[in-house]
Amino acid sequence: MTRIKFIVSYDGTGFCGWQKQNHEKRPSVCQTLEEALEKLFGHKILLSASGRTDAGVHALNQVCHFDTSNNLIERKNWDMAWALRRFLPDSIVVKRVWIAPERFHSTISAERKTYKYLIFNAQRPSPVLSRYAGWVRRPLNLDHLNQTSQFLLGFQDFKSFQSIGTEVRSTNREIFQANWRWKNRQTAEFSITGSGFLKQMVRNIVGTQLFLEQNDLPATEMKRIIDLKDRKFAGPAAEPQGLYLFKVYYPQDLDNECREL
DSSP: OEEEEEEEEEOGGGSSBSSOOTTOSSOOHHHHHHHHHHHHHSSOOOOEESOOOBTTOEEEEEEEEEEEOSOOTTOTTOOHHHHHGGGSOTTEEEEEEEEEOTTOOTTTTOOEEEEEEEEEESSSOOTTTTTTSEEEOSOOOHHHHHHHHGGGOEEEEOGGGOOTTOOOSOOEEEEEEEEEEEEETTEEEEEEEESOOOTTHHHHHHHHHHHHHHTTOOTTHHHHHHHHTOGGGSOOOOOGGGEEEEEEEOOHHHHHTOEEO
16 A cells, blocks of 8 residues: 655635535535545545644645555656646645655644634725635734733643534643734734644634734733633634634654655
């Protein structure tokens, strides 16, 4: 068996999320990719990914892997990403592909991830950006938002920002970086990098920060909410369309063992 690693970008608007949902009529990103890969490789594909994105959430660099019995060693000049294009919708693009060592696992091997959240900040919403950014009408105070972000840093229990639906052994995570900046005059960007994230954790963090800032509450409320370890004390989840899985990081020695197709 040969292990294949690839990076995929997708617009999550028309999907029920990464994972297939039994009650959903919309396709999942995973299902759509598996069906395309099965057409290309001619056998059943079981796909794994670095993490699951919710309905409406986008990815710029989702990392996946699967195993195939096909002999790809001799296909030195085969462009798998290009070959997949005819089986995929325009909303999903495979960007790069590697033959990976057997010990590589897109989920387990990941060391950290970066998510980004975009907000269109203007008096009126944008019909062009409505699928790709949240919208806040009242002017944003990024100084206040960055003050709340400082309480996220370090290793701590983020149970207050965990939505129900996925059981985990621990709600402790480490956040290495979290900050807000202006991308342009009307678009604010929140960036956060951590060892891992709970279900809807980033959206719940952004929603809580916005709630505190928009209601003129002190930034120290963020620490109190974290310490309470109870979802009911945090703010509402931010809209899914503003969230992007930006990058997934793996050990350098593992990356060095991957050979690009």
